Amino acid sequence: MSRSIQPATDATRARLKAIAEKPLSLEEWRRRATIPLTEEEREHTLELVRWFRRRYPTAADRLAYARRAYARWTRSLR
């Protein structure tokens, strides 16, 4: 039986934010920072950058896109 997905409560969102914002220890930071970029990761990033710069050629276009995308995302959470 399937259950509908409910939007996260404010408390859940706050808890998730706290987890995401928690600083890493220096040891963990250094460990993660030494993980090299894979070719796949690099290619994926470049694909996104090239699309974004082509579709939104100016900095103003890109900033405006980010506002629209964020508004869409927050609406989807309600």
Added chain:
Amino acid sequence: MEGSDFDEIDFFRRVALSGARALLIGRRALVALGLPLLTADYDFWVHVDDAAPFNDALYPMGFAATRAPDEARTKGRYALENDEHVDVLLARGVPTVDGVRVAFDDLWARRRSLTLAPGVEIAIPCIDDLIATKRFAARPKDLEDIRLLETLRAEDEVS
């Protein structure tokens, strides 16, 4: 306020005309450079002596400062708020997670300028310096952003 209600160009125009030495940092700067990322707020690093003109320029848009400039200098940061949220770092220098001091004046000297509209330019750190600012808080998402910036830097060096 939804995205369409806020005049972002006017916001940046006011910052540019304020006379404040203000660098756009954080994910919004990465977006301006060409990385499609989600972000909620604006992050600026403002020269420690320039909080007042920065605040004054945005006051007509309804932005209120969470701390007066003197107190903000002591704390090293404050925010400007209306329906938008602007985090302001107000410090001469900030140490990275591994203890390297990053100085505002150095970043300001090496800044890049992006034109948003006729007469509207925003100042952002160069990519190497943006990477340095991503080492302040040591959050997992900062590491992700560093990886993106390193890829972008390599791409821009080639093209």
